[in-house]
Amino acid sequence: MPVTSHKNYSQGKLTLKEIRKKETKDHNGNVIKFLQALMNYDHPVNGSQVRGAPYFELCPCTTPTGFVKEGYKLSSFTTFDVENEEVRDCIDIKERTEINGWVKSNKDVEVDMGIKSCTATALQEVIIYDSPESENRVTTVPADTVMIVVDQNDTGTWLLVKTGGKDGFFTKLYADVAQIIYDNRAACGLASLSKLEDVKGRMKAPIYWHRDKETGAFIEGKNPSTYLKHTYFNAQPARGDKPAMSQRYADFKVPGSDESLGLEVLLNSAITFRPVVTLTNVYIGAGKITPQFYVSSAVVTDIKKIERAHAQQDTLLQYGQDKDLVEKLRQQLEASKGFAEERREMSPTRQPVTEESEVKAHGTPDLESMLTGGPKIEKVSLDNDNQDEDIQIPGIPTL
Numbered sequence: 001m002p003v004t005s006h007k008n009y010s011q012g013k014l015t016l017k018e019i020r021k022k023e024t025k026d027h028n029g030n031v032i033k034f035l036q037a038l039m040n041y042d043h044p045v046n047g048s049q050v051r052g053a054p055y056f057e058l059c060p061c062t063t064p065t066g067f068v069k070e071g072y073k074l075s076s077f078t079t080f081d082v083e084n085e086e087v088r089d090c091i092d093i094k095e096r097t098e099i100n101g102w103v104k105s106n107k108d109v110e111v112d113m114g115i116k117s118c119t120a121t122a123l124q125e126v127i128i129y130d131s132p133e134s135e136n137r138v139t140t141v142p143a144d145t146v147m148i149v150v151d152q153n154d155t156g157t158w159l160l161v162k163t164g165g166k167d168g169f170f171t172k173l174y175a176d177v178a179q180i181i182y183d184n185r186a187a188c189g190l191a192s193l194s195k196l197e198d199v200k201g202r203m204k205a206p207i208y209w210h211r212d213k214e215t216g217a218f219i220e221g222k223n224p225s226t227y228l229k230h231t232y233f234n235a236q237p238a239r240g241d242k243p244a245m246s247q248r249y250a251d252f253k254v255p256g257s258d259e260s261l262g263l264e265v266l267l268n269s270a271i272t273f274r275p276v277v278t279l280t281n282v283y284i285g286a287g288k289i290t291p292q293f294y295v296s297s298a299v300v301t302d303i304k305k306i307e308r309a310h311a312q313q314d315t316l317l318q319y320g321q322d323k324d325l326v327e328k329l330r331q332q333l334e335a336s337k338g339f340a341e342e343r344r345e346m347s348p349t350r351q352p353v354t355e356e357s358e359v360k361a362h363g364t365p366d367l368e369s370m371l372t373g374g375p376k377i378e379k380v381s382l383d384n385d386n387q388d389e390d391i392q393i394p395g396i397p398t399l
Contacts, residue, residue, distance in 0.1 A: 001052065001053070001055060002043035002045050002050050002052050002055065003043070003055040003056065003057055003276055004041065004043045004044065004055070004056055004057070005056070005057045006056055006057060006058050006059060006089070006090045006168075006169035007086070007089060007090075007169075008044060009056065009169050009172060009173065010042075010044075011172050011175065011176055012176070013041055013042040013049075014039055014040070014041050014054065014173070014176040014177065014180065015039065015040045015041070015042070015051075015180070016037060016038075016039060016040075016180050016184060017038040017039055017040045018037075018038050019035055019036070019037050019038075019184070019187055019188060020035065020036045020038065020281075021033070021035060022034055022035065022036055032285070032286075033285070034283060034284060034285025034286070035188055035189060035283075035284040035285060036281040036282065036283060036284070037180070037181065037184075037188065037281060037282040037284060038280075038281050038282075039054050039177070039180070039279055039281075039282070040052065040053070040054065041053070041054040041055075041279075043055075053278055053279075054278060054279040055276055055277070055278045055296070056169070056173075056276065056277055056278075056279075057274065057275070057276050058090055058169075058274065058275050058276070058277060059080065059084070059086045059087045059089070059090035059091070059274070060081070060084065060086070060087065060272060060273070060274050060301060061078045061079065061080050061087075061228075061272070061273065061274075061275065062078065062079050062080075062081070062270065062271065062272045062273075062302075063076035063077060063078050063079075063228075063270065063271050063273075064077070064079060064270045064306070064307075065077055065270070065306060066266065066267050066268050066269055066270065066271075066306055067230065067263075067266040067267050068267075069232075069263070069267060072232065072233075072234050073229070073232065074229070074230040074231075074232035074249055074250070074266075075227055075228060075229050075230060076227070076228050076230065076266075077225065077227055078225060078226055078227065078228045079223045079224070079225045080207070080223055080224050080225070080226075081223055082223060082224065088166075088168065089166075089168055089169070090168050090169045090170065091168045091169070091170055091207045091224060092166055092167065092168040092171075093165075093167060093168065093171050093205075093207075093209070094165035094166060094167045094171070095165065096165075096209065096218050097164065097165045097166050098162050098163065098164050098165025099128060099138060099139055099141075099162065099163050099164045099165070100138075100150075100160075100161070100162045101128035101129055101130055101138040101139070101160075101161065102128065102129045102130070102131060102132050102153075102158045102159065102160055102161070103120065103126055103127070103128055103129070103147070103158070103159050103161055104157065104158060104159075105120075105152070105156060105157055105158060105159050107123070108122065108123055108124055108126050109121065109122055109123060109126060109147075109159070110123055111149065111159070117148060117149075118148070118149040119146050119147065119148055119149060120146075120147045120149050120159055120161055121144065121145070121146050121147070122141055122142065122143050122144065122145045122147070123143060124143045125140055125141070125142055125143060126140070126141050126145070127139075127140050128140070128141060128161065128163075132153050132157075132158040141163060141164075145163060146163070147159075147161035147162065147163040148161060148162050148163065149161055150162060170206045170207060173279075173291075174200075174203060174205075174206065174291065175200075177203070177279075177282055177289075177291055178196060178199045178200045178203060178289075179196065181199050181282065181284070181289055182196045182199045185199070188284050189284065190284070199289060202287065202288055202289040203288075203289045203290070203291070204288070204290065206226060206291070206293075207224045207225070207226050208224055208225050208226060209224045210222040210224070228275070228277075228293070228295050229292075229293065229294050229295065230249060230250040230294065230295045231248075231249060231250045231294050231295065231296050232248070232249045232250070233245070233247070233248040233249070234247060235247045247263070249263060249266075250275075250294075250295045250296055250297055250298065251296075251297040251298070252266065252271070252273060252297070252298045252299075252300050253297065253298070253299050253300065254300050255299060255300070255301075261300060261303075265303070268306065269303050269304065269305070269306065270303075270304045270305065270306050270307070271300060271302065271303055271304075272300070272301045272302035273298040273299060273300045273301060273302075274298060274299045274301065275295045275297070275298040276295070276296050276297045276298065277293045277294065277295050277296070278293065278294055278296050279291055279292070279293055280292045280293070280294055
């Protein structure tokens with residue numbers, strides 16, 4: 001099974017293997033039809049290429065709250081440390097890394113008005129500012145840098161541009177998947193999608209980046225995240241000629257030994273690992289196009305106890321800095337351990353209440369009154385010696 005590192009991924013090497021028609025049933029028994037597009041990838045091996053299933057080794061990542069097992073599914077909330085350069089190469093997106101700012105529209109830039117876009121090429125070193133009214137520099141770009149013109153000020157003397165930026169492995173892979181689906185859109189039941197962007201619009205981004213809800217700007221200091229699915233097979237009893245199978249799941253190897261992490265450790269530990277994922281298929285249905293990734297194996301680099309933060313963690317940390325308060329509470333907490341004993345000693349002694357004492361105090365209870373809870377109804381005789389006389393029963397009208 002050839003595996004390619006995310007750092008060596010080559011766009012254009014992903015190819016369509018086949019398209020399968022599938023169906024399942026929902027909880028109400030309704031049939032749901034969908035398609036699965038299976039892919040191949042040309043892996044570089046010893047100077048040549050080997051076509052096989054798309055297995056890729058990713059950057060290091062962490063599951064801070066342990067794995068979650070739900071029936072036949074094994075998954076984990078997974079975060080990425082963007083301070084790590086390799087992580088950025090794997091998951092970054094151009095939108096986050098590109099430079100935005102203003103340049104002066106003068107002889108130092110050459111503007112090219114295209115049909116669908118407008119660009120400005122630096123003829124020499126050009127300074128990008130954060131606004132036309134400011135002298136705060138964002139960066140400096142060298143000659144021959146091509147910048148995309150987004151807007152200009154009212155007088156046309158300043159241009160709002162963006163340049164640079166870098167897409168990571170996942171963005172490149174998703175772009176290849178989108179192109180393959182678009183090229184085969186008729187076979188995928190998507191003939192109505194006339195543009196590549198229409199296909200991309202049905203694909204959810206694989207990595208979640210924290211953004212400001214109002215401005216849409218990326219929030220620095222918060223690591224991006226995703227939910228990883230892990231290969232898992234439940235135990236199966238023997239059926240016919242097929243032998244019984246034990247529970248199997250993704251192999252998390254510990255370096256320097258033959259040991260792998262057990263399921264209990266995976267479920268109850270914060271783990272940092274470098275996984276190998278496989279693109280098993282691309283789900284096409286219900287108006288969505290979803291690449292399905294599963295972790296098949298991983299190398300573990302760190303195992304820690306799960307740290308469950310208190311809901312008021314920031315407040316706890318703030319008060320914890322006050323040494324006088326901490327010492328006072330320590331003394332009060334120690335003293336409070338004797339409060340319960342002191343209260344018992346000071347409380348008056350009460351005689352235990354028994355059924356016999358209750359009867360002596362209040363007399364024998366009338367059980368019939370207690371059970372009926374209302375006035376007693378006198379017995380009514382239904383004997384009628386005079387056949388012509390109506391029987392009168394209280395509370396029931398005479399017919």
